[in-house]
């Protein structure tokens with residue numbers, strides 16, 4: 001509560017130092033009234049409602065916006081298939097920073113993959129349930145999990161789950177491994193982009209459809 005009120009107190013204080021000092025002068029000389037002529041004019045412009053007036057910095061990449069990002073039952077063409085039962089909906093593919101955010105959707109149960117992460121992962125479960133063989137927690141809708149870089153784990157969707165959907169923020173990539181850590185394959189923002197371009201082209205959205213989320 002205290003933190004939420006703090007910015008309002010600061011905004012109130014700023015004009016007080018500039019405007020109220022001028023008005024608190026009891027003597028109404030011509031000099032002061034001309035100053036007062038400036039102060040109300042300035043105060044009449046509520047700067048808090050004005051958009052940023054300067055150019056954005058050189059080198060900045062454009063922003064990106066994805067409407068209905070968490071809609072799991074919308075346009076099926078947005079979902080990029082990786083197997084008959086696994087697909088993903090990319091929200092941002094950051095080729096410049098080497099991370100991506102996507103919703104992974106699995107419509108089967110059992111072991112999905114064993115993989116080792118090179119970077120941190122944030123996982124927000126939206127639907128269904130899943131877990132890792134290496135941990136005792138089970139992620140259900142509304143749960144958050146952090147996967148540390150370096151960890152190897154085995155993703156499992158329990159038998160009673162029809163569908164699981166989880167938003168993953170993946171930095172770096174992950175390496176598919178056998179039970180002893182021997183590398184079998186990999187995935188990163190560039191493989192995700194490759195899948196997406198191919199899929200969007202095939203379903204008629206066009207190769208450029210993915211451009212809106214590549215940064």
Ligand code: FE
Nearest residue numbers: 117121147153
């Ligand atoms: Fe993982």
